[in-house]
Amino acid sequence: GLDIEDDIDDILQQIGSAQHTLLPMYKQKIDNIIGILHLRSVGKLIQVEKLNKASIIQETMEPYFIPESTPLHTQLFNFQNKKLRMAMVVDEYGAVQGLVTLEDILEEIVGEFTTDLAASNKEIHEQGEGVFLIGGSASIRDINRILSWDLDSSGAKTLNGLLTEILQSIPDFAVGIELDGYYAEIVQVKDKVIRTVKMWKSDSAPVA
Known part of the structure; x- marks a missing residue:
């Protein structure tokens, strides 16, 4: 979590190295929870150059x-x-x-999201309203077949391969990627492999 009493530079460093998109924010001790911060909100603040403690607190969600x-x-x-x-x-x-x-x-x-699709068909989990959690090892062809999508399958064979190919690197923390008609939000990276991805069609953005 993030202690709002820390120096702003320390807070930003913790945000930059965070492994999750949601971070609890507290004051001095974890029992004093202020709210939950979504890293997407931090990105918005950076764009408008309003990144300070007050603006960060304002962006937190009620715990x-x-x-x-x-x-x-x-x-x-x-x-x-x-x-x-x-x-x-x-x-x-x-x-x-x-x-x-x-x-x-x-x-x-x-069970784990990254279970072999061919063995148990648990790579793709619907979260509702067109949003899916997909294992990084899921094959592009299986994703297209099961969801009736049209992801590019001419190159990389797995979702991890496709996203890594686009990024040209393994992300250290959650990032969002615009694909051709789709949006991918990397949820979990482990052992230099993209393990879990939240995806939806660009024309069906999630509520939260």
Whole structure:
């Protein structure tokens, strides 16, 4: 998480090296959660040259708290109902114990996103409203076949290969990529391989 009491340069350095698109922001200690910051908001602030502590706080989303005893399926329902991707887990005394993401819950319930598509067909997960979480090792042909998409399959064979080819490097943290008629948001990079990607058609942008 990010401590808003830190120096602005330290905060920016932490944002730059973040492995996730959503970061909890707190004041001095993790129990004092201010809000949840989406890295996409930071990008907007950079573009308009208004990157300071006040503007960062203004861009944070209200944190969502769940008891640590909440069953996984209840957490998943709450995430879907509230259109959330992250929640802070608290104990019976209200102390923050950690955080849980939508991806964490889905991995617990249905297994790793990057399972071999041919073996279990779990590379592609619909999140609703035309948005999909896709494993980086999914083949372009399978994605096109299952989703009736038209991604370029003339070169790279997998989604990881296609995105790496476009970027010409492995990203250190989440980035968004405009494809021909599609948008890809890299969610997870591990061992120098793009593991999970959030994708949708450009004409069906997600709500959040």
